[in-house]
Amino acid sequence: MSRGKSNSYSSETGTPKAAVERLSLYLRELEALLESGQKTISSHQLGQALKITDAQVRKDLAYFGQFGYPGIGYRVEELRESLRAVLGTDKVWPTALVGAGNLGRALLGYRGFAGRGFQVTAVFDGDAEMVGKKVLGHEIHPMEDLSRIADEKGLVLAILAVPAAAAEEVASKVVQAGIVGILNFAPTQLKVPDEVSVISVDMALRLEQLAFQVNQRRGHVASPSESKDE
Amino acid sequence: MSRGKSNSYSSETGTPKAAVERLSLYLRELEALLESGQKTISSHQLGQALKITDAQVRKDLAYFGQFGYPGIGYRVEELRESLRAVLGTDKVWPTALVGAGNLGRALLGYRGFAGRGFQVTAVFDGDAEMVGKKVLGHEIHPMEDLSRIADEKGLVLAILAVPAAAAEEVASKVVQAGIVGILNFAPTQLKVPDEVSVISVDMALRLEQLAFQVNQRRGHVASPSESKDE
DNA sequence: GTATGTGAATCTCTTCACAGCC
DNA sequence: GGCTGTGAAGAGATTCACATAC
Numbered sequence: 001m002s003r004g005k006s007n008s009y010s011s012e013t014g015t016p017k018a019a020v021e022r023l024s025l026y027l028r029e030l031e032a033l034l035e036s037g038q039k040t041i042s043s044h045q046l047g048q049a050l051k052i053t054d055a056q057v058r059k060d061l062a063y064f065g066q067f068g069y070p071g072i073g074y075r076v077e078e079l080r081e082s083l084r085a086v087l088g089t090d091k092v093w094p095t096a097l098v099g100a101g102n103l104g105r106a107l108l109g110y111r112g113f114a115g116r117g118f119q120v121t122a123v124f125d126g127d128a129e130m131v132g133k134k135v136l137g138h139e140i141h142p143m144e145d146l147s148r149i150a151d152e153k154g155l156v157l158a159i160l161a162v163p164a165a166a167a168e169e170v171a172s173k174v175v176q177a178g179i180v181g182i183l184n185f186a187p188t189q190l191k192v193p194d195e196v197s198v199i200s201v202d203m204a205l206r207l208e209q210l211a212f213q214v215n216q217r218r219g220h221v222a223s224p225s226e227s228k229d230e
Numbered sequence: 231m232s233r234g235k236s237n238s239y240s241s242e243t244g245t246p247k248a249a250v251e252r253l254s255l256y257l258r259e260l261e262a263l264l265e266s267g268q269k270t271i272s273s274h275q276l277g278q279a280l281k282i283t284d285a286q287v288r289k290d291l292a293y294f295g296q297f298g299y300p301g302i303g304y305r306v307e308e309l310r311e312s313l314r315a316v317l318g319t320d321k322v323w324p325t326a327l328v329g330a331g332n333l334g335r336a337l338l339g340y341r342g343f344a345g346r347g348f349q350v351t352a353v354f355d356g357d358a359e360m361v362g363k364k365v366l367g368h369e370i371h372p373m374e375d376l377s378r379i380a381d382e383k384g385l386v387l388a389i390l391a392v393p394a395a396a397a398e399e400v401a402s403k404v405v406q407a408g409i410v411g412i413l414n415f416a417p418t419q420l421k422v423p424d425e426v427s428v429i430s431v432d433m434a435l436r437l438e439q440l441a442f443q444v445n446q447r448r449g450h451v452a453s454p455s456e457s458k459d460e
Numbered sequence: 461g462t463a464t465g466t467g468a469a470t471c472t473c474t475t476c477a478c479a480g481c482c
Numbered sequence: 483g484g485c486t487g488t489g490a491a492g493a494g495a496t497t498c499a500c501a502t503a504c
Contacts, residue, residue, distance in 0.1 A: 024435045070486045071482035088445030102339050106332035112434030181444040197443040199436050204342035205254045213427040214411040215318030300464045301504035
């Protein structure tokens with residue numbers, strides 16, 4: 001694995017959750033740097049790109065290994081590979097998409113995913129109307145086939161793009177089928193066994209956070225349609 | 231405003247960012263409780279629903295006012311109204327959608343938004359092909375019309391569902407048009423003036439976080455297609 | 461008895477500052 | 483000179499525990 005040195009990020013201990021999030025951002029920046037042909041980068045430069053301190057960058061990376069060279073900085077290509085290995089994006093993750101509605105279809109075509117090892121390998125929908133149709137080249141399967149196909153194709157992750165009301169039930173089926181990681185787009189807090197990871201993308205919540213911030217700025221008694229009732 | 235007491239959440243100071251996020255979750259839980267007809271709820275119960283401690287719930291709420299009744303708990307209806315006022319979801323926020331591709335169209339139809347005061351009032355796209363067409367009853371306008379329409383309709387927020395490469399430019403146009411809050415779906419860190427709020431929904435990043443978590447579980451030398459190259 | 465609101469204690473994360481290396 | 487990795491200090495967030503109120 002490139003340069004020697006440790007790499008024993010035992011994790012589980014100590015690593016701030018936020019640090020792992022920044023890892024993704026570092027990786028993204030490194031990919032851009034690769035494009036631009038830059039060979040090395042310092043923690044200071046990397047920090048500037050993400051508006052964080054250089055110390056933060058070094059600490060974050062140090063949680064996962066010794067990647068830098070004193071006096072030089074980090075080798076872009078090498079650090080990229082290391083971070084990909086840490087995040088797991090150096091592997092292919094066979095992924096199921098559950099829910100072929102508007103959002104599901106949008107996610108199916110979303111670049112960001114395919115380009116990063118997240119290969120949507122099968123699409124499912126609970127609606128009988130949908131089953132059998134094709135979206136972007138993928139046939140839509142009924143939920144009943146989930147377990148079988150999950151076995152056949154070795155599905156590991158699932159993207160849940162279903163209505164909130166259905167999310168809980170779908171999640172349990174997905175878990176039954178042996179999926180170990182769920183990306184949940186429903187505004188619900190899923191109940192799953194401990195050994196299954198869930199990450200949620202809560203779009204409505206984010207929009208509310210935005211409203212809050214803007215609301216604060218406006219001194220709390222300002223312009224947006226001051227309509228009451230509804 | 232309902233019961234007396236302060237309500238002077240001066241904010242800007244002290245309020246943990248995470249507390250504001252939980253506010254949205256409390257609100258969601260309260261809406262569900264309203265449905266079920268429950269009149270009051272304790273910090274303990276509310277905490278259980280979101281898997282956090284009762285002390286956390288009380289601290290969070292206390293940042294924004296005095297909403298509780300010792301011995302009783304919180305009145306569901308009243309707390310709901312208070313939180314809506316704090317978050318700003320008691321008002322209507324005229325919102326622009328920029329980018330009418332797959333994701334944009336999905337967001338346009340997304341319940342979660344419309345049901346919460348976020349009314350998409352105008353749709354824009356930079357692609358001449360798109361302009362003039364209708365999506366879900368909304369005509370797609372060219373970017374050139376953004377400023378004019380923003381003025382006419384009093385647009386306050388914008389949802390950016392455009393490719394990463396276009397995001398920066400679109401953001402500056404949106405800011406030019408007087409938008410003060412941006413919900414950004416592109417995996418880019420936008421540069422905007424201080425007086426504009428940006429909240430990002432980074433779906434690819436979230437999926438990577440999921441991969442990381444699963445990767446950790448598997449002891450770091452396990453099953454997902456151990457393919458290398460490409 | 462029940463339950464809130466809040467200072468104090470604890471835990472977690474970030475920044476500082478510097479030894480060590482190129 | 484420039485830069486990393488890291489212990490120690492500082493900031494921030496969460497939990498404890500209790501005075502107060504119903």
